[in-house]
Amino acid sequence: MTSTALAATLFGPEDLRMVEHPLGKLADGMVRVRFGAGGICGSDMHYFRHARTGDFVVKSPLVLGHEISGEVVEIGGAANLKVGDRVAVNPSRWCGHCVACREGRPNLCENIYFMGSASKTPHMQGGFANYFDAIPAQCVKIPDHVSYQAAALAEPLAVCLHAVARAGNIEGKRGIIFGAGPIGLLTMLAAHRAGMADVTVADIAPAPLAFASRLGASHVENVAGGEEGLKAQAASRPYDVAFEVSGTAAGLASAIGIVRRGGIVVQIGNLPGGQIPTPSNAVMAKEIDLRGSFRFGFEFMNAVELIADGSVDVLSLVTAERPLSAAPDALRLALDRSQSVKVVLTAN
Ligand code: ZN
Numbered sequence: 001m002t003s004t005a006l007a008a009t010l011f012g013p014e015d016l017r018m019v020e021h022p023l024g025k026l027a028d029g030m031v032r033v034r035f036g037a038g039g040i041c042g043s044d045m046h047y048f049r050h051a052r053t054g055d056f057v058v059k060s061p062l063v064l065g066h067e068i069s070g071e072v073v074e075i076g077g078a079a080n081l082k083v084g085d086r087v088a089v090n091p092s093r094w095c096g097h098c099v100a101c102r103e104g105r106p107n108l109c110e111n112i113y114f115m116g117s118a119s120k121t122p123h124m125q126g127g128f129a130n131y132f133d134a135i136p137a138q139c140v141k142i143p144d145h146v147s148y149q150a151a152a153l154a155e156p157l158a159v160c161l162h163a164v165a166r167a168g169n170i171e172g173k174r175g176i177i178f179g180a181g182p183i184g185l186l187t188m189l190a191a192h193r194a195g196m197a198d199v200t201v202a203d204i205a206p207a208p209l210a211f212a213s214r215l216g217a218s219h220v221e222n223v224a225g226g227e228e229g230l231k232a233q234a235a236s237r238p239y240d241v242a243f244e245v246s247g248t249a250a251g252l253a254s255a256i257g258i259v260r261r262g263g264i265v266v267q268i269g270n271l272p273g274g275q276i277p278t279p280s281n282a283v284m285a286k287e288i289d290l291r292g293s294f295r296f297g298f299e300f301m302n303a304v305e306l307i308a309d310g311s312v313d314v315l316s317l318v319t320a321e322r323p324l325s326a327a328p329d330a331l332r333l334a335l336d337r338s339q340s341v342k343v344v345l346t347a348n
Pocket residue numbers: 094095096097098099100101106108109110111112
C-alpha cells in the first residue's frame with residue numbers, strides 16, 4: 001500500500017510545487033482514493049496567484065483541489081464501497097448535528113471540513129494529490145461510462161444547482177448572469193434545466209462570451225465598455241433574477257442595478273476580501289432579495305446523476321487537460337481567459 005502522496009502544494013503566491021506528503025496508515029472509517037481527475041476552480045486560481053481567495057488566507061502550505069474523482073484503493077473499516085470503485089468525491093464533510101445540518105443546510109455546517117480550503121486553520125488539504133483520504137460519505141459511485149474528468153466536474157455543477165435553487169422557482173423567468181467563466185456557464189445550463197425562459201450572459205472578455213453563445217446563452221453582452229446594451233434590453237424586458245458570478249464588486253453592483261424592482265440577486269462570486277461598497281439603497285428601494293449562495297449541499301448527488309444520465313454535458317466546458325504532475329503550468333494556463341474555460345488535471 002502506498003504510504004506517501006505527491007501533491008500540488010501551495011507555499012505562497014505563484015509558488016506551487018509537487019511535494020511528497022506522508023499518508024501514514026489509513027485511519028479507521030476512512031477510504032484511500034487514487035486520483036482520477038481534478039478540475040481547476042477559480043478559487044484554486046485565486047489561491048495560486050495571491051495565496052488567498054476572498055477572506056480565506058493561506059497561512060501554511062496548502063494542497064489545492066476540491067473538484068476531484070478517483071478510484072477507491074483501500075478501505076479502513078466498514079464502508080458501502082469496495083476497492084476498485086470509481087467515485088466522484090464530494091470535498092465536504094458535514095457534521096450532521098449542528099443547527100445548519102439539522103436545518104438541512106449542510107453547506108453552512110459549523111464544523112465543516114472542506115478539502116483544499118484555507119477557510120480554517122489548520123488548513124484542510126485538497127485532492128490534487130495522486131492519493132488522498134476521504135470518508136465513505138464523500139464518495140459517490142459513478143457508472144463505467146462516466147469518465148473521471150466528467151465526475152470531477154460534479155462539484156462545480158453542484159455549486160450551480162445550489163445557486164439556481166437559491167433563486168427559487170425560476171420557471172418562465174428572465175435571468176442574467178454576470179461572469180462567463182465555468183461557474184457562470186454551468187449556472188446557465190442549470191437555469192435552463194430549471195425552466196428559466198431566457199438567460200443573458202454578461203462579461204468583459206470576448207472569448208468566454210463566445211463560448212457562452214455556443215453553449216446556448218439566449219443573449220451575450222460585453223459590458224467592458226459600459227452597460228448601455230444591457231440597460232436597453234432590461235428596459236424592454238426586465239430581468240427577474242441576476243446571478244453574480246464574476247467575483248467583482250462591479251459585477252455585484254451591476255446585478256443590483258439591472259435586476260427589476262422586486263427581483264432576486266444571487267451572489268455566488270467570492271469577492272475580494274474585506275469591506276465591499278454595494279449600492280445598498282437600490283436593494284432597499286427596489287426591494288431586491290439579495291441572496292448568498294455558498295458551495296452546495298445535497299445537490300452533489302444530483303449533479304452526479306445529471307452527468308451520468310447525460311442531462312448536463314460538463315465536458316463541453318473543458319478546454320485543456322494536463323497531467324497532475326504539471327499542475328503549476330496547468331494553473332497558469334487556466335488563468336489565461338483568452339484560451340481557457342476549464343482546465344482539468346488527469347492522473348497521467
Ligand atoms: Zn454541521
